[in-house]
Amino acid sequence: MSPINRFILSAGLLCFFLSFACHHVLAQPQLERGPQDAVVHEGDTVKFVCDLTNVIGYSVYWLYRSQGGFVRYLSIDRSVIANPPLPPQLEQRLSIIGNESQDEFTLRITNVQETDEGTYSCRYGYLGRNVETAGTADLMVQVPPSTQSPWCSVQPESRAVGDYGTLYCNSQAGKPTPNITYYKENEQLVGPVTNSIRHQYQLKAQDNGVIFTCIMTTPALDESRNCSVMPLRILPQATIRPAVSGVEEGTFTTFQCSGEGVPNITNYSWKVIDTETGQILPTERCTVSEDGQTLEIAVMENLELVCTVSVPSGLSGNTTTRIDVVNREQTTMSVVSTGLHTDKPSKEPPCNCPKNEQSSPVTVVLIVAVVVLAVAVIVLNILLVWQRKHYRKSTSPPAGPKMTRAGHEYDDVQDAAEQGQEMQDSAYAAVQEDRDGPITSEYLELQDSPTCKESL
Ligand SMILES: *[C@@H]1O[C@H](CO)[C@@H](O)[C@H](O)[C@H]1NC(C)=O
Ligand SMILES: *[C@@H]1O[C@H](CO)[C@@H](O)[C@H](O)[C@H]1NC(C)=O
Ligand SMILES: *[C@@H]1O[C@H](CO)[C@@H](O)[C@H](O)[C@H]1NC(C)=O
Ligand SMILES: *[C@@H]1O[C@H](CO)[C@@H](O)[C@H](O)[C@H]1NC(C)=O
Ligand SMILES: *[C@@H]1O[C@H](CO)[C@@H](O)[C@H](O)[C@H]1NC(C)=O
Ligand SMILES: *[C@@H]1O[C@H](CO)[C@@H](O)[C@H](O)[C@H]1NC(C)=O
Secondary structure (H helix, E strand, O other): OOOHHHHHHHHHHHHHHHHHHHHHHOOOOOEEEEEEEEEEEEOOOEEEEOOOOOOOOOOOEEEEOOOOOOOOEEEEEEEEOOOOOOHHHHHOOOOEEEHHHHOOEEEEEOOHHHHHHHHEEEEEEEEOEEEEEEEHHHHHEOOOOOOOOEEEEEEEOOOOOOEEEEEEOOOOHHHHHEEEEEEEEEEEEEEOOOEEEEEEEEEOOHOOOOEEEEEEEEEOOOOOEEEEEOOOOOOOOOOOOOEOOOOOOOOEEEEEEEEOOOOOOEEEEEEEEEEEOEEOOOOEEEEEOOOOEEEEEOOOOEEOOOOOOOEEOEEEEEEEEEEEEEEEHHHHHHHHHHHHOOOOOOOOOOOOOOEEEEHHHHHHHHHHHEEEEEEHHHHHHHHHHHHHHHHOOOOOOOOOHHHHHHHHHHHHHHHHHHHHHHHHHHHHHHHHHHOOOOOHHHHHHHOHHHHHHOOO
């Protein structure tokens, strides 16, 4: 008797402190942990917890109410309802999980679909009567936009500086509707808007190569997605000078890269590739000027020079030139053999200037011209001296004619001198022309042989 009395007493005390619904406490299931509202991505798995106590004798149900008001039971105790049957695709995705001995009736929905959105209630009832709700939660499903979204375009097809281009950006589907924003580099151009963007834009020279990006953001995706267009794309052009193809081994050669671009060229860079190995030569092998436009290199192997020029946006163009190394000994040999053919005096050391072979007829003509001039000048001088002596010996030369004649002679000499000067100028010009080519000029520095210079 006494334990029962004690039980009744404590129950009565408990009832006193709790509410008037106290008499249910001992009999009815209690919710320990209920379901929480959930926002999930389509395809995810969601769990609605329903952790009860005192369920003995009771049944536990999950009830679904769609946003449209459609209501149906999904489960009884630990089984998914088969009557009336659920759509198979839904039945397969539902299950009641949790520790049975702890009275856990957690509803799990895998591969959540947009159609699963709605309200889920955990309920219990005694023999299907007096069914009460223990807990309720809402499910929201976020659906990503179509995989092609966003897509960008720009009209018309061909565009130049000053033209108006229309920038488009669109996205399709998705829940909630994604936001799209157009950026020009980091500058926000249009948006955020939810549907589509159609934006008129006048192209400036500075826009050449600039990428315009449309960024789509939506909570349905973990990361934003983007698409981009380059409304203006005028590739810069580069040229490498001099346009030589063969350079003698070991020759220090300077190459100049010049570029043209819209709005201007802001960066020059070189790449030197060994054509045999395909390897890029280390930077120590060449000297590049501060502005990047000139490159100096000792040519030791067959090379490919690539000059890349870029405009402020980074849009770049490049040009490639191939340099074949000419072996020094081979050149010497060929010159020697040429020398033998042309019956040059053998005491003259062979000149191994490159291009010497080709330029030899011109050189011979020049030598002849110089020699003829020198002889002419000497002869004129001799004549002048002889004539002066002659006049000194003569008794009555009239002052005027003497002056005139002397003047004439002077003029003649000067004419000859001028002619000589001209000839020298042209000879100098010929050398100058060769000097433009790096081969000859560098050769002159290397080979300080007078023979070589003379023959030029
Ligand atoms: C269920 O709960 C009981 C009691 O707390 C525990 O002993 C058992 O390991 C649990 N089972 C699972 C599968 O978690
Ligand atoms: C779209 O942008 C607006 C304004 O910035 C913001 O309030 C809204 O939450 C965004 N919507 C999405 C889906 O990102
Ligand atoms: C655009 O998307 C690519 C990958 O999809 C990402 O690497 C890049 O950073 C994005 N660009 C911007 C401006 O968000
Ligand atoms: C290139 O042009 C931009 C403006 O168009 C100017 O600010 C910049 O100084 C120019 N750079 C050179 C190297 O001319
Ligand atoms: C120039 O271009 C090269 C190669 O593209 C790059 O490494 C370098 O940073 C650029 N320099 C400047 C000043 O933009
Ligand atoms: C040179 O430009 C072409 C396109 O014109 C490109 O395909 C190539 O990769 C560029 N080469 C280098 C070394 O930048």
